Amino acid sequence: MANTNGTSNGLEWTVTISDGTPDEQVVESSWICSAWIGLLGLILALKLKVWRFWEKIRKLAVDDPRRIFHCFKVGLALTLVSLCYYMRPLYDGVGGTAMWAIFTVIVVFEYTVGATISKGLNRGMATLVAGALGFIVHWLASQSGEKAKPVVLGVFVFLIVSTATFLRFIPTVKARFDYGVLIFILTFSLVSISGHREDELFELAHQRLSTIAIGGFMCIFISILICPVWAGEELHRLITCNIEKLADSLDGCVAEYFHESGNIADNKEPGQKSQGYKSVLNSKATEESLANFARWEPPHGRFWFRHPWKQYLKIAAATRCCTYRLEALNSSINSEIKAPEFMKKHLSDACIKLSSQSSTVLKELATTTKRMRRSSNIEFLVGEMNGAVEDLRNALESLPYQLQLLLPPPSIETMEEEENPCISTINFPLTEVMPLVVITSLLIEIAGRIQGVVDAVNELAGLSSFKPAVDAELR
Amino acid sequence: MANTNGTSNGLEWTVTISDGTPDEQVVESSWICSAWIGLLGLILALKLKVWRFWEKIRKLAVDDPRRIFHCFKVGLALTLVSLCYYMRPLYDGVGGTAMWAIFTVIVVFEYTVGATISKGLNRGMATLVAGALGFIVHWLASQSGEKAKPVVLGVFVFLIVSTATFLRFIPTVKARFDYGVLIFILTFSLVSISGHREDELFELAHQRLSTIAIGGFMCIFISILICPVWAGEELHRLITCNIEKLADSLDGCVAEYFHESGNIADNKEPGQKSQGYKSVLNSKATEESLANFARWEPPHGRFWFRHPWKQYLKIAAATRCCTYRLEALNSSINSEIKAPEFMKKHLSDACIKLSSQSSTVLKELATTTKRMRRSSNIEFLVGEMNGAVEDLRNALESLPYQLQLLLPPPSIETMEEEENPCISTINFPLTEVMPLVVITSLLIEIAGRIQGVVDAVNELAGLSSFKPAVDAELR
Numbered sequence: 001m002a003n004t005n006g007t008s009n010g011l012e013w014t015v016t017i018s019d020g021t022p023d024e025q026v027v028e029s030s031w032i033c034s035a036w037i038g039l040l041g042l043i044l045a046l047k048l049k050v051w052r053f054w055e056k057i058r059k060l061a062v063d064d065p066r067r068i069f070h071c072f073k074v075g076l077a078l079t080l081v082s083l084c085y086y087m088r089p090l091y092d093g094v095g096g097t098a099m100w101a102i103f104t105v106i107v108v109f110e111y112t113v114g115a116t117i118s119k120g121l122n123r124g125m126a127t128l129v130a131g132a133l134g135f136i137v138h139w140l141a142s143q144s145g146e147k148a149k150p151v152v153l154g155v156f157v158f159l160i161v162s163t164a165t166f167l168r169f170i171p172t173v174k175a176r177f178d179y180g181v182l183i184f185i186l187t188f189s190l191v192s193i194s195g196h197r198e199d200e201l202f203e204l205a206h207q208r209l210s211t212i213a214i215g216g217f218m219c220i221f222i223s224i225l226i227c228p229v230w231a232g233e234e235l236h237r238l239i240t241c242n243i244e245k246l247a248d249s250l251d252g253c254v255a256e257y258f259h260e261s262g263n264i265a266d267n268k269e270p271g272q273k274s275q276g277y278k279s280v281l282n283s284k285a286t287e288e289s290l291a292n293f294a295r296w297e298p299p300h301g302r303f304w305f306r307h308p309w310k311q312y313l314k315i316a317a318a319t320r321c322c323t324y325r326l327e328a329l330n331s332s333i334n335s336e337i338k339a340p341e342f343m344k345k346h347l348s349d350a351c352i353k354l355s356s357q358s359s360t361v362l363k364e365l366a367t368t369t370k371r372m373r374r375s376s377n378i379e380f381l382v383g384e385m386n387g388a389v390e391d392l393r394n395a396l397e398s399l400p401y402q403l404q405l406l407l408p409p410p411s412i413e414t415m416e417e418e419e420n421p422c423i424s425t426i427n428f429p430l431t432e433v434m435p436l437v438v439i440t441s442l443l444i445e446i447a448g449r450i451q452g453v454v455d456a457v458n459e460l461a462g463l464s465s466f467k468p469a470v471d472a473e474l475r
Numbered sequence: 476m477a478n479t480n481g482t483s484n485g486l487e488w489t490v491t492i493s494d495g496t497p498d499e500q501v502v503e504s505s506w507i508c509s510a511w512i513g514l515l516g517l518i519l520a521l522k523l524k525v526w527r528f529w530e531k532i533r534k535l536a537v538d539d540p541r542r543i544f545h546c547f548k549v550g551l552a553l554t555l556v557s558l559c560y561y562m563r564p565l566y567d568g569v570g571g572t573a574m575w576a577i578f579t580v581i582v583v584f585e586y587t588v589g590a591t592i593s594k595g596l597n598r599g600m601a602t603l604v605a606g607a608l609g610f611i612v613h614w615l616a617s618q619s620g621e622k623a624k625p626v627v628l629g630v631f632v633f634l635i636v637s638t639a640t641f642l643r644f645i646p647t648v649k650a651r652f653d654y655g656v657l658i659f660i661l662t663f664s665l666v667s668i669s670g671h672r673e674d675e676l677f678e679l680a681h682q683r684l685s686t687i688a689i690g691g692f693m694c695i696f697i698s699i700l701i702c703p704v705w706a707g708e709e710l711h712r713l714i715t716c717n718i719e720k721l722a723d724s725l726d727g728c729v730a731e732y733f734h735e736s737g738n739i740a741d742n743k744e745p746g747q748k749s750q751g752y753k754s755v756l757n758s759k760a761t762e763e764s765l766a767n768f769a770r771w772e773p774p775h776g777r778f779w780f781r782h783p784w785k786q787y788l789k790i791a792a793a794t795r796c797c798t799y800r801l802e803a804l805n806s807s808i809n810s811e812i813k814a815p816e817f818m819k820k821h822l823s824d825a826c827i828k829l830s831s832q833s834s835t836v837l838k839e840l841a842t843t844t845k846r847m848r849r850s851s852n853i854e855f856l857v858g859e860m861n862g863a864v865e866d867l868r869n870a871l872e873s874l875p876y877q878l879q880l881l882l883p884p885p886s887i888e889t890m891e892e893e894e895n896p897c898i899s900t901i902n903f904p905l906t907e908v909m910p911l912v913v914i915t916s917l918l919i920e921i922a923g924r925i926q927g928v929v930d931a932v933n934e935l936a937g938l939s940s941f942k943p944a945v946d947a948e949l950r
Contacts, residue, residue, distance in 0.1 A: 056645065057641075057645065060641075060644050060645065061641075067641065067644050068641070070640065071637040071638070071640040071641045072637055074636060074637065074640045075632075075633040075634070075636050075637040075640070076633075078632060078633070078636055078664060079629055079632065079633055082629065082632065082664075082668050099665055099668075102661075102664050102665065102668060103661060103665075106636075106657065106660050106661050106664060107657070107661070154554055154557065157550075157553065157554065157557065158550040158551075158553070158554055159550070161549060161550050161553055162546040162547055162549065162550040163546070165545065165546040165549045165550070166532075166535075166536075166542065166543070166546045169535050169542050170531065170532065170535065182581065182582070185581050186577075186578060186581050186582070189553060189557075189577050189581060190574060190577065190578075193557050193574075193577065281799075282759050282760075284757050285757075285760045324756070324799050324802040324803060325802075325803050325806070327799040327800075327803075328799060328800050328802075328803035328917065328920070331800070331920060332916070332920070335920075396909070433912075434871070434912055434915075434916045435916070437908075437909055437912045437913065437916070438912065438913050438916045438917070440909075441807070441909045441910070441912070441913040442803065442913070445803070445806060445807070445810075
């Protein structure tokens with residue numbers, strides 16, 4: 001019995017046994033068996049979990065091998081700074097505060113160059129300002145006599161810390177100087193409070209600043225010199241990638257709806273491709289932080305000082321505007337109400353043409369942004385897209401006429417019988433047509449919104465003086 | 476001359492003068508004048524800027540006065556910890572590492588209780604684990620002989636720091652333990668590297684842990700005891716507020732389109748209200764971080780341990796799903812193509828009824844979530860909403876018939892002349908009708924998506940065992 005039903009669990013066994021005559025041996029063996037199975041299950045589950053975790057980590061590393069480099073860069077910076085600590089001359093010079101250099105490396109070293117520079121400069125500047133202010137407060141407190149000193153100091157610390165904490169709520173400060181304000185509070189408290197005990201304030205401030213400078217510059221140099229990850233370039237790539245995703249999804253969605261496999265023949269998983277736009281819906285926070293960090297970066301590659309990073313956010317906003325409509329389009333495509341097949345056929349060509357033209361415009365915009373060269377034929381493509389919009393409008397307008405040709409004409413008898421002779425043919429079910437009308441309307445709407453992306457990209461081309469397009473052969 | 480054209484700037488003056496005969500006195504007075512005007516302008520601009528900044532700060536404080544309390548709480552915590560530093564017994568006990576308590580307060584004290592606890596526990600646990608690991612590594616390095624020690628230590632630090640840095644890329648770790656991993660790297664480096672110089676590792680670790688504990692618990696106690704801001708409650712409020720915003724915007728948009736002022740009589744700025752949904756589009760990041768912090772919080776108010784915070788994210792996702800459609804609806808409403816007035820009139824009642832029913836359901840869901848009591852009439856309201864959907868569908872289906880009644884019937888002559896007798900009436904302009912069809916379709920779609928919000932809220936009611944509704948009089 002125990003062998004025949006080995007897959008069931010302990011609980012079931014007990015129930016079975018309590019119904020029949022209890023046998024001690026069977027109970028014991030069933031317990032061992034179920035414990036064994038439970039243990040095996042546990043090990044297997046654990047193995048699966050570890051394997052899944054490992055797969056996740058592997059995927060993270062494979063998706064972007066620069067992450068591995070980043071880890072090694074942090075390790076290298078830390079080892080180099082530790083060397084300063086090991087070597088006696090530096091150790092004697094910087095004293096016990098050498099650990100500040102280690103702290104700085106760990107806290108300041110970020111994935112992108114911009115973030116590292118932003119944090120490094122924030123830390124340095126905040127330390128300088130807070131040190132100076134702390135010194136002034138300390139001096140003011142000293143003037144008020146030995147007894148009143150702690151009280152005056154306490155009041156100053158309370159007021160300045162509270163004010164600085166409030167500053168962190170201001171959105172612009174939060175976005176760009178949050179870390180700086182934190183370090184300001186930290187250093188100010190340290191200088192003014194520890195100053196109560198020690199009189200080597202100048203020495204302390206000097207040491208802290210120099211060690212922070214060592215750590216900060218080490219981070220910035222390593223992050224720039226070894227496999228740099230530029231926030232600006234990441235933003236640039238993210239924006240073009242999002243435009244491409246939108247183009248692919250638009251194409252994919254419409255082709256899927258009209259069962260048109262020709263357009264997606266080169267793609268093995270059309271469903272996945274047509275859903276690619278979903279990540280664009282929620283990329284705003286990433287874009288904003290990248291744009292924020294990009295402003296701190298020195299000129300690199302094709303990007304010069306004062307590169308209009310804010311304009312990228314405008315392009316992103318325009319792209320997202322299209323994406324919201326695509327999301328609505330996607331849900332209409334998956335609507336339960338199916339449009340009549342002949343109507344679908346009638347609009348199919350015009351819809352696929354418009355989606356493909358829109359997608360071509362988007363891809364051209366992505367290429368323009370990617371290559372940072374003005375497009376020679378964007379105007380032509382936009383014209384084509386607008387032409388496709390007109391064609392679709394015409395197809396829609398000729399639809400009732402087409403319907404008439406396709407449906408059997410009303411017989412004279414029915415016409416004579418009914419009050420309104422044309423009702424039978426006019427009264428085509430508008431609800432059935434609805435998803436199709438919505439899809440076409442949203443396609444037209446998306447084409448209109450693409451004009452916004454075109455304008456934003458053109459503005460970027462003007463602001464950062466894109467070169468004219470190269471010849472077609474060179475592209 | 477200088478008096479009559481006092482508003483122009485210095486550049487213009489020079490141009491004017493170079494055209495006529497230059498007069499030294501005029502040039503001089505014009506310079507002084509323009510400098511004076513420039514200075515005045517600068518002062519005014521500065522004044523305006525300061526005033527705007529001040530207004531911004533005032534608004535921040537007025538919008539949420541708890542921000543002011545938070546600043547005072549941070550100041551208080553810091554003052555209390557400083558007291559520990561001033562008092563000799565504690566100072567002797569904790570030694571120079573007392574500054575760690577100050578650091579902990581500054582770094583750990585966050586706006587919400589959950590964030591503070593999360594950071595405090597992360598810091599404490601990470602210090603404990605890193606201290607232990609650092610000690611083990613230090614002991615292992617010591618076993619390898621005096622010469623090999625720095626090398627072994629260096630290799631260990633490099634490997635462990637690199638691995639820990641990589642962990643920060645894993646999304647789940649990034650979301651919940653990012654600060655912990657950072658502190659782990661910090662403490663581990665500090666213990667293993669400084670251990671090379673000093674042999675009071677145990678003492679150091681013990682001091683660091685105890686000071687961090689003092690600082691951390693101080694933060695947690697103050698943040699819980701004085702005007703606590705619970706992340707859970709914030710999330711709860713944000714979700715209900717978003718549902719309400721959606722309801723208002725839906726009502727507002729549709730009423731605006733159909734020029735129906737009755738529905739928005741109680742609202743002085745209908746435009747602003749109907750655009751309120753925009754903030755819902757981008758609230759995902761805030762919701763996720765709040766849900767993340769809420770999990771760390773002890774039971775408070777109506778929320779117990781293991782309150783299903785994740786379910787709130789599901790409600791938020793369902794709400795956002797509706798919001799994307801509302802965004803599409805909003806752009807259709809602002810479409811340039813105007814639907815024929817009689818069609819609008821025909822659908823007006825059904826559309827307004829549906830939007831008002833949908834909005835009622837949403838408001839009921841917001842109330843259910845807000846009061847944490849099951850709704851007694853949500854099923855009835857959903858039924859009403861579905862009824863309104865059916866009514867709108869019927870109105871759409873009867874539309875061609877209505878059109879027929881409104882338009883002059885085709886004369887027998889035209890019917891005989893043309894090949895297809897009904898074209899003249901069937902061929903109503905589909906493109907003109909489109910925005911209206913899209914609006915009705917999106918309204919129906921939104922009603923469908925609201926079902927998703929209803930399901931998510933019902934699931935929440937089940938998971939956190941909402942009490943049954945109270946009597947209508949008590950609400």
